[in-house]
Structures are given as structure tokens and as C-alpha cells.
Amino acid sequence: GGLVAAPPRLHQDTEPMLNYIIRRLLWAVVLFIGVTLITYVLFFLLPADPARLAAGKSATAEDVARVSHQLGLDRPVHEQYVLFLKRLVVDHSLGRSYANRRSVNEMVGEAIPVTAALVVGGAILWMLIALPIGILSALKPRSLIDRGAMIFILIGISAPVVWIGLLLQYFVGFRWGLTPNAGYCDVIDPPVGASCGGPADWAYHMILPWLTFAILFAASYARMIRANVMDTLGEDYVRTARAKGAPENVVIRRHVLRNALLPVVTMLGLDIGVALGGAIFTEAIFNLPGLGRLALNSVLNLDLPTMQGVIVFATLTIILLNLVVDLIYAWIDPRIRLA
Template sequence: MLRQIGSRLMQALLLVLAVVVLNFALVHAAPGDPVETIAGVSGGMSEELKTELRAAYGLDQPLPTQLGVYLLKVAQLDLGYSYFFNLPVTQLIVERIPATLLLVVTSVLGAFFIGTTLGVLASRRPNGWLSQLINLISLVGFAAPVFWTGMMLVLLLASALPLFPISNMRSIDSSGGGGLADIMDVAHHLVLPSLTLGLVYLAQYSRLARASMLEVLGADFIRTARAKGLAERVVLYKHALRNAVLPVVTILGLQFGNVMAGAILVETVFNWPGLGRLAYESVLRRDYPTILGVLLFASIVVLVMNQITDLCYRQIDPRIKSR
């Protein structure tokens, strides 16, 4: 067990190192100069001051030297200072994590449970009208881009039917004290962005759950369970669903990185104050330390989610042994 844990930790560290190096190379290969961006925002800057800024940020050093300095800082859990916000990158990320986790977890869990339920319902009568309706909704949800879905929901549920707010996480007059009124206010603002991000994955989970359930329902052990006289509800939810849900759990873990990427678009559309919005603002301002910090955090989250997926696998199906 200890050897297994040590091996997985070593693999994770090597993967994080590779991700850090690749992110660093891609970010610095992108066009644009942070100092020129700062000069444009401030309304102009002398060449002497630009030279001083490049020296202060270490941008005057060769790229391999910059990479070495950055890797040393990351090893010391120091992600550097933001060029634009003039704050530690770690502080910026920590401040934005709760908003992004709230959005992502709500969207993913809602899509997982609702999508799996719809897939199970569709599998009971594959040729029935309910199954066809669920398939149609799934196809539309899967084909629609996230930003288009967000705009359509804004037009429908915020403009034509003014039911939900379209931006920010709280109302302007909210105290933010964490009481019941504040929780309800955040939940009210969460509906549209969470629904936008979750619809795409709900469609995927429902189609995958339907296909997996149809395959499992034709297995021998299901026929045996029915031959024993077990109730259809017991056969469906206790025996079939536990085996059919494994592919859905796999996709849930593997797609967490895609969810983080989709959160950038959703947070930008709805001005949600999370990591996606921070990444978008940092890209526009060529804020290298903040971009790299957000990418590193997202990579670690994906690694952790993969490990959690393995643990869930062992809980759902005890036959699966860790390797």
C-alpha cells in the first residue's frame, strides 16, 4: 500500500512538473508584452521605466533562466506577484476559489444526478415517447455551445421573464454576512450560470447512462434477478444502475478539466467572480504569474479528481482492485 501511494505521488509530481513547464512555455510563446500592456493601461510610459519594470519582473532574463527561477519559487509554494493586481497570486487564487468551486460543484453534481436519472428513465422504454424526448433534449444540450446557451438563458429567464439576475454573485445591497438571506441571494444568482454550465454535461451523462443501462439490462445477471421474482424497481436501481453508472463516473472524473475550461466562458458571460474570470482578465492583461498560477491550480484539481474517481470506482464496484 505504501509503495502504491509513493508511486502515485511520484507520478503526480512528475506530471505537475511537466504541466508547469509546458504552461510556462506556451504562455511566454503567446504574442504580447506585459510591460507594454501596463504602459497602455497607464496611458504611456518612458522607455527607462519600461526597462526598470522588465528588470523588476525578471523579463529581461533569458527564458531558461526565467523558467528556472519560476520552478524554484513553485517548489517553495510561491506563485509570485500579479503584474496587474499587485497582489500575491496565491492570495488572488484563494479569494476566487470559493466562487468557482460553488459554480463547478453545483453544475457537475446537478448534471450527474439529473442526467443519470434521465438516462435510467429513458432506458426503461427505449422506444417510448419519454425516451425520445430525453434524447432530443440531450442532443440539443450537447450540440449547443456554452456561451450560446448562456445568452439564450439570459434572454429567456432574465429578459423575457425577469426571474433571475444576470451578473455578479451577490446583489449590490447584500451584506455578505453569510446568513440565510445572503445564502438565498447567492443561490438566486447561481441559477443561470450553474444551469448554463451544467446543461452540456447533463446531456452527455443522460445519453451515456441510457446506453450503459440498455447494455446492462440485457446481461445474464439481470435476467436471473428478474427470474427470482425481484421487483422491477429493485432490479433497475439496485442491480443494474450500480453497474451502469461506472462509465458515467469515469466521464465525470475525466471531464473535470473541461468543466474548469467551460467555467471561464460562463464566469465571463455572467461576471461571476471566480478563477475563470480571473484567468480571462489575466490573459487580456498579459499577467503571466496569475495565468500560470490559475493553470497550475486547475491542473492539480484535475489530478485530485482523477484520484477521487479511482476511489469512487472501488466503492461502487468492489471487484475493481487498485493497481
């Protein structure tokens, strides 16, 4: 008849979460190996010979064979891939470029700040564009604002990023002369003899790339925000708040926007990783020395180490962002841990 102490809930609560984290980490490892392995296989299916490209146009067959041996290209594909993983995990090295023999770690490290500035600045700008458009069009359906927003969404979703960038480059940069057409300025430590540098020049040269990047995503986010706000306006708790006499601005701010924008924040974390792919075209248009241009040059030069370096960084970034979003979801909704 004595009281029996209840078992501690800490173990019961943390065990499903730990199991969920372990599953997600294992899946991240499998995904990383799959992406890098597919890159290796596709690289060696190409008809061109990277050793001949690295040796030069005037190289003899002996020169090509020597370069192939130096680069390890005469080994079987599986051996090269195992060496790549060993070098990455043990030495934390991505190897050296086939094209210029520079450290890939250094090349990727120099390009990351440019791409990060483009993606983060573009994300901030696309949210500043999408939020007012999506919210106002939802609050005033079938109005002139809503119809204008629908036209913007249709154009933004349908138009290729290259077309958007070239239009902005022609009108804003060339015809009106409001911004530079292309180029990049270092924000902190410009090289000696550089024509520009510092925060002001850096931001001035990034306006068009940010705007191009923002339009690419702002349209889809405006559509999502509009749909979420309109769905939330029909919820029972919104009608209840209005029935109790709460002011409309309080209802919109506390009840509608707070709930409607939660999925948007989650999607933002995922899309920042996806946006790395869109950076390739934007950087090519505006001649930005970021990961996109580095990846494009590595493909043109059949430079596998550099190509893998960009893919490793992009894959790890996307995996990390997905993992963070998954963990946030699991913390908010414990049912996900048991799925």
C-alpha cells in the same frame, strides 16, 4: 514433514499497491512540470511586451526597462521558470500580479469559492437532470420519453455553452424576469455597501450559471446512463433475478442501477476537474468573479503570475481527482496495479 507457515499476505498485497501509488505520483509531478513549463514557453512566444503593458502607455523606454528588471522579465526563460518553481515549493507563493502587484495567492484564493460553487452546484444539477432522463429512456426505449431524451441529448451535446448561456440569459432573465441576468452575491460576508448578500441572494444569482453549466454536461451523462442501463438490463444476473420472481422495482434498484451507475460515479470525479475549463465561458457570460474570469483577464493583460496561478490550481485539482479515481480503480480491481 512439519507444517511450514505461510508467508504473510499483507506485504504481498500492499507492495503492488505502493508501487502503483509511487508511479502515479511520479507521473503527476511530470505532468505538473510539463503543463507549467509549456505555459511559460507559450507566454514568451507572444509578440506583446508585458513590461510595456505594466509600465503604462506613456512610459518611456527607460521606464519599460526598469519595470522589466523589477519583474524579472529580463532574465532567460529557464531562470524565470526555476525561480517560479522555487518560490512555489519553498515559499508557497505564486508571486505578484504584473497588472496590479497584488498577491496572486490572494487573488486565486478569492476566486476559488466562486468557481467551486459553480462547478459543484452545476455537477449536482446535471446529475439531477441526467439520472431520470437516462434511466427512464433506457427503461422505455423508442417511447415518447426516449425520443424526447434523444432530442435533449443532441441539443445539449451540439450547442456551445455560450449559446446556451445567452439564450437562458435572454429568455429567463430578460424577457421573463425570473432571475438576474448576471452578477454575484457573497454568500457569507458581503462587503459593506453591497446591493445583495446572504445565502438566498447568492443562490438566486447562481441559478442561471448552474443551469447553463448543467446543460453542458447533463446531455452527455444522460446518454451514458441510458447506454449503461440498457447494457445492464441484458446481463445474465438480471435475467436470473427476474426468473426467480423478484419484483421489477427490486431488480431495477438492486441489480440494474447499482451496477450501471458505478462508471458514472467514476466519470463524475474526472469531469468535475475537466469542468474547470468550461467555467471560463460561464463566468464570462454571467460576470462571475471566479477563476475563469481571472484567467481571461490575465491572458488579456499578459499577466504571467496570475495566469500561472490559475493553471497551477486547475492542474493540481485535475491531477488530484485523477489520482483519487485511479486509486479507487486499483482498489476495486487489483489487476490495474500490475498494468
